[in-house]
Amino acid sequence: MVSRSVIVETVGLKKTYNSGTDKAVEVLHGVDMIAYSGEFIAIIGQSGSGKSTLLNILGALDKPTEGSASIDGVEIGSLDALGLAKLRGQKIGFVFQFHHLLEEFTCLENVLMPVSIQKGAPEKDDTSYAKLLLTRVGLETQLNKRANQMSGGQQQRTAIVRALCNKPKLVLADEPTGNLDSRSGAEVFALMREIARELGVTFLMVTHDDRLAAAADRILRIEDGYLTEVTNE
Amino acid sequence: MMRFERTIAWRHLRTGGGTTILIILAVAIATMVIIFVNGSIAGMSKKLMGNQLRTLAHITLEPKDIQPTPLENLQAASRSDRIYTSEPQQTFQQSTRINNGGEIEAQIRPVRGLTTVMSQVKGNAFALKGSKRESVTLIGADPEQQERLISLKESLLTGRWPDIAPDEVVVGMTLAEKLRLQLGDRVRIQSSEGVTQIFRVAGFFYTGSPQSDEREVYIPLRAAQSLFAMGAGVSQIAVKLDDAFAVDKTGPEIRAMFPRLKVKSWLDDNEMMTNGMRTQTAIRSLLTSFMLITSSCAIAAVLIVSVLQKSKQIGILKSMGASEQQILRIFTMEGLGVAVIGGLVGCIVAYILLSIVDSVTLPGRYGRVDKLAPVALDLWIVIGAFVAVVLATVLAAQWPARRASRLDPVEVLRG
Numbered sequence: 001m002v003s004r005s006v007i008v009e010t011v012g013l014k015k016t017y018n019s020g021t022d023k024a025v026e027v028l029h030g031v032d033m034i035a036y037s038g039e040f041i042a043i044i045g046q047s048g049s050g051k052s053t054l055l056n057i058l059g060a061l062d063k064p065t066e067g068s069a070s071i072d073g074v075e076i077g078s079l080d081a082l083g084l085a086k087l088r089g090q091k092i093g094f095v096f097q098f099h100h101l102l103e104e105f106t107c108l109e110n111v112l113m114p115v116s117i118q119k120g121a122p123e124k125d126d127t128s129y130a131k132l133l134l135t136r137v138g139l140e141t142q143l144n145k146r147a148n149q150m151s152g153g154q155q156q157r158t159a160i161v162r163a164l165c166n167k168p169k170l171v172l173a174d175e176p177t178g179n180l181d182s183r184s185g186a187e188v189f190a191l192m193r194e195i196a197r198e199l200g201v202t203f204l205m206v207t208h209d210d211r212l213a214a215a216a217d218r219i220l221r222i223e224d225g226y227l228t229e230v231t232n233e
Numbered sequence: 234m235m236r237f238e239r240t241i242a243w244r245h246l247r248t249g250g251g252t253t254i255l256i257i258l259a260v261a262i263a264t265m266v267i268i269f270v271n272g273s274i275a276g277m278s279k280k281l282m283g284n285q286l287r288t289l290a291h292i293t294l295e296p297k298d299i300q301p302t303p304l305e306n307l308q309a310a311s312r313s314d315r316i317y318t319s320e321p322q323q324t325f326q327q328s329t330r331i332n333n334g335g336e337i338e339a340q341i342r343p344v345r346g347l348t349t350v351m352s353q354v355k356g357n358a359f360a361l362k363g364s365k366r367e368s369v370t371l372i373g374a375d376p377e378q379q380e381r382l383i384s385l386k387e388s389l390l391t392g393r394w395p396d397i398a399p400d401e402v403v404v405g406m407t408l409a410e411k412l413r414l415q416l417g418d419r420v421r422i423q424s425s426e427g428v429t430q431i432f433r434v435a436g437f438f439y440t441g442s443p444q445s446d447e448r449e450v451y452i453p454l455r456a457a458q459s460l461f462a463m464g465a466g467v468s469q470i471a472v473k474l475d476d477a478f479a480v481d482k483t484g485p486e487i488r489a490m491f492p493r494l495k496v497k498s499w500l501d502d503n504e505m506m507t508n509g510m511r512t513q514t515a516i517r518s519l520l521t522s523f524m525l526i527t528s529s530c531a532i533a534a535v536l537i538v539s540v541l542q543k544s545k546q547i548g549i550l551k552s553m554g555a556s557e558q559q560i561l562r563i564f565t566m567e568g569l570g571v572a573v574i575g576g577l578v579g580c581i582v583a584y585i586l587l588s589i590v591d592s593v594t595l596p597g598r599y600g601r602v603d604k605l606a607p608v609a610l611d612l613w614i615v616i617g618a619f620v621a622v623v624l625a626t627v628l629a630a631q632w633p634a635r636r637a638s639r640l641d642p643v644e645v646l647r648g
Contacts, residue, residue, distance in 0.1 A: 089554020104248040120236040
């Protein structure tokens with residue numbers, strides 16, 4: 001049996017907003033979860049259930065109030081602002097509901113942005129890898145186009161490649177198909193699924209779409225701040 | 234180093250459109266106004282100071298004034314049964330003189346920073362031509378040395394100087410007009426000692442300083458010594474310095490060497506002018522500070538708007554691993570870029586404008602050409618304004634830059 005490495009692990013993860021005040025609200029009530037390399041996990045739940053809060057913590061954008069959360073063995077709670085930024089840059093990729101591409105930059109420049117943040121400027125190998133990924137998602141003819149010159153599906157595919165360009169261990173996708181029509185949404189989802197498998201990257205995808213969730217390796221449901229695993233039948 | 238920050242900042246500026254143009258314009262105008270105001274005021278000061286200094290010795294050494302003895306101190310008047318009152322007054326003309334001018338000159342010459350040291354005979358006299366009679370200041374000196382002291386040749390309208398004969402004089406143009414003198418005319422000079430001699434007019438000068446043009450008559454030293462019955466004596470030693478403002482240092486040094494002489498600096502007699510200069514400097518500094526503050530506020534305001542517009546982008550960059558320091562540097566570089574471009578544009582435009590103003594001339598008196606407004610095209614003013622504007626802009630960019638760096642990506646991405 002091939003051993004898979006643990007990419008995401010949370011133990012007793014709690015998040016309280018306005019902690020220490022009479023307006024304190026606990027959003028996550030002790031989340032325990034584990035995600036292995038190459039897994040594609042769907043996170044479902046109602047609005048306000050704590051999905052985005054969990055994603056923000058796993059994305060090193062926020063810190064837990066209690067408990068622990070580690071990404072590829074790095075404990076998020078122990079890092080300062082610079083450490084969190086480094087962790088995001090080196091091990092995590094984001095795909096948002098809206099593509100959030102930078103309008104002033106071309107498709108290729110957007111994709112290479114995480115590399116530029118880490119290294120100052122992309123090297124030849126980085127550019128080759130970015131072009132390879134863009135070709136993989138069918139955007140080889142769009143390299144020099146700006147975000148506003150591409151369709152919604154193309155923009156989201158660019159955003160997916162951007163999340164992968166830095167060779168992260170974990171990609172967090174917050175309703176990546178939520179802003180697309182059903183056909184483009186299905187295409188983008190299929191693409192993420194294939195790439196996750198090909199590159200061995202762990203995907204955590206928040207979605208409201210039950211059909212897409214059903215196609216994931218595992219489904220986790222968040223309800224009122226509690227995380228449970230849903231048996232995928 | 235910092236290529237990522239540079240790339241983003243530059244792209245912001247390039248794609249900023251109207252905002253970028255507006256902010257660059259604000260910096261350019263601030264730079265331009267600072268250079269223009271400083272250049273104009275400095276030019277005016279330089280002209281006033283130049284006119285004044287051209288006709289002055291920087292340091293003069295004279296015999297000390299004879300202090301009149303009060304009446305009550307006189308032995309003849311020291312009777313206790315009488316009351317005397319008296320008020321000591323400066324005598325109009327004192328026949329004091331320096332008899333060892335050559336020795337004093339030789340002692341002063343080794344002092345650092347001197348360009349000319351010379352003996353002069355200076356005194357009041359009348360110039361007479363026909364029935365016309367004018368009160369004049371007679372300056373007797375070796376013409377070559379006198380030329381080194383105040384450069385009269387530059388102001389010579391017609392005639393010869395300094396190559397004048399022992400019986401020739403050079404007079405101010407306003408005085409010449411009053412006496413209706415022509416070149417080559419004979420003019421009688423009567424000194425306060427009552428000695429009269431006839432001289433031939435060798436030249437007319439116009440310095441632009443009324444004091445000089447209306448009253449001064451230059452004659453050779455020997456002729457002046459004869460007119461004032463001084464023998465080989467002189468009335469003062471005149472000193473010119475490399476730097477007129479070094480007088481604060483050189484004056485006391487010379488004063489210490491000659492405690493028995495009255496050592497005066499040009500500043501002593503021109504207090505009003507130096508006070509005026511100080512006021513001008515204060516006004517320049519004040520105007521420059523106001524311009525810097527105004528432009529800094531404008532820049533900070535525009536950059537704040539830019540940060541608000543780009544807050545989502547900042548959130549995205551942070552989610553991709555950009556640190557607070559990187560975001561801070563992006564907006565600082567944006568400010569720096571604006572400052573450098575705006576500053577350069579302002580420097581170039583100000584230089585062109587000042588050159589134009591400097592080249593505009595008006596016909597002056599006696600066929601001379603005067604500048605409409607004297608300006609100082611001083612490179613240091615340009616460099617100073619550029620550096621001040623760049624520093625002020627970068628400082629002004631710090632507030633919006635810090636605000637950008639502290640944006641919470643979770644908040645801004647949530648929208």
